[in-house]
Amino acid sequence: MILCIETATSLCSVALCDRDRVVIARDSGAERSHAARLTLLIEQVLRETGTRASDLEAVAVSRGPGSYTGLRIGVSTAKGIAWGASIPVIGVDTTLSMFHGYIEMAGESYTNGQNDLFCPVIDARRMEVYYAVYDEEGNVVKPISAAVVDSSFPPGLKDAGRVFFFGDAVAKCRETIKRNNSVFDEGFRISAASMWKPAYEALGKKKFEDLAYFEPFYLKDFLATKPVKNILGN
Numbered sequence: 305m306i307l308c309i310e311t312a313t314s315l316c317s318v319a320l321c322d323r324d325r326v327v328i329a330r331d332s333g334a335e336r337s338h339a340a341r342l343t344l345l346i347e348q349v350l351r352e353t354g355t356r357a358s359d360l361e362a363v364a365v366s367r368g369p370g371s372y373t374g375l376r377i378g379v380s381t382a383k384g385i386a387w388g389a390s391i392p393v394i395g396v397d398t399t400l401s402m403f404h405g406y407i408e409m410a411g412e413s414y415t416n417g418q419n420d421l422f423c424p425v426i427d428a429r430r431m432e433v434y435y436a437v438y439d440e441e442g443n444v445v446k447p448i449s450a451a452v453v454d455s456s457f458p459p460g461l462k463d464a465g466r467v468f469f470f471g472d473a474v475a476k477c478r479e480t481i482k483r484n485n486s487v488f489d490e491g492f493r494i495s496a497a498s499m500w501k502p503a504y505e506a507l508g509k510k511k512f513e514d515l516a517y518f519e520p521f522y523l524k525d526f527l528a529t530k531p532v533k534n535i536l537g538n
Contacts, residue, residue, distance in 0.1 A: 305355060306503050307346065307363045307385070310496035311338045311378030312370025312398040313426060313472050318345040319496035320353055323504055328353055329497040338377045346381070357389035362512070364503035366496075367395035368521035369434040369448060370426055375520035383515055392512035396502045397521070398494075399424045399436040399448055405498025406470050406489070407440075419465035421445055423458055425473040431480070433473040434523055437461065450523055455482040 305327065308319040316338045319329035328349050332341040350356065365382035368375045379395075386393045402424035407414070426434040431453050437446035446458060453476055461467070466485045469477045470492040478488040506512075 305360055307360050308496040308499040308503055309365040309378050309382050310494060311342060311374040312366040312368060313494055315494060316341050317496040318349050320349045320355065321500040326497045326500050329495060331495060338374050342377060342381055357385055360389060360391050362392045362394050362507055364394040364396055364499050366398045366401055368398055369523035370398050372522055379520045383518065387515060393515060393518060394503050394506045395513045396499050397448060400502050401498045402471055402494055403438045403442055404501050405495060406492050409492060417465045419463060421464050422468045425469055425471040425477055427473040431476060453477055453480045455480060457481050
């Protein structure tokens with residue numbers, strides 16, 4: 305089994321998967337509760353399935369892009385479990401995990417169209433998003449990037465059919481993008497359960513992270529904000 309950890313956005317979730325399915329998944333209902341809830345969710349899924357950390361084949365974690373703090377908490381927790389249990393860590397691109405989760409969610413409601421593309425979008429403040437573009441097989445059409453959303457976003461796409469947008473930045477995309485054949489799906493919710501297929505694919509290829517040097521894929525430098533109010537009165 306693989307323990308999957310998703311903390312790239314404001315929501316925190318954990319899933320336990322085997323080679324055939326997602327065995328159990330638990331999400332935190334509170335936003336930005338990663339530090340308080342992540343280890344409790346992990347303990348819950350392990351306890352409910354009678355699984356010990358040493359029984360796991362690997363720990364998979366969303367490697368980014370996304371929230372600086374959320375990614376740091378998720379990766380640090382994954383590395384701690386892997387170190388203690390002597391198991392490998394698998395880093396999964398957040399946008400690839402989102403693609404697999406969206407395709408599974410769409411299920412029978414999705415009808416194959418010629419040259420359809422899929423664009424997971426993650427909020428990166430103001431009008432900027434983290435995104436990637438995949439075809440219906442999950443092949444990368446445009447690699448992970450950061451960009452400001454404008455009327456023709458994403459840039460550089462030619463001969464595309466429908467473009468499906470999904471993720472926590474889809475609302476700002478709907479308001480701005482004027483591209484023909486755009487489909488905006490606000491029903492998608494990112495979850496650790498979406499990591500199941502890419503995590504096991506990486507396990508089969510023994511594509512593991514180096515515990516000593518593995519860091520989240522922040523994509524952009526972290527910018528700390530300065531408090532407006534001086535509570536010390538100086």
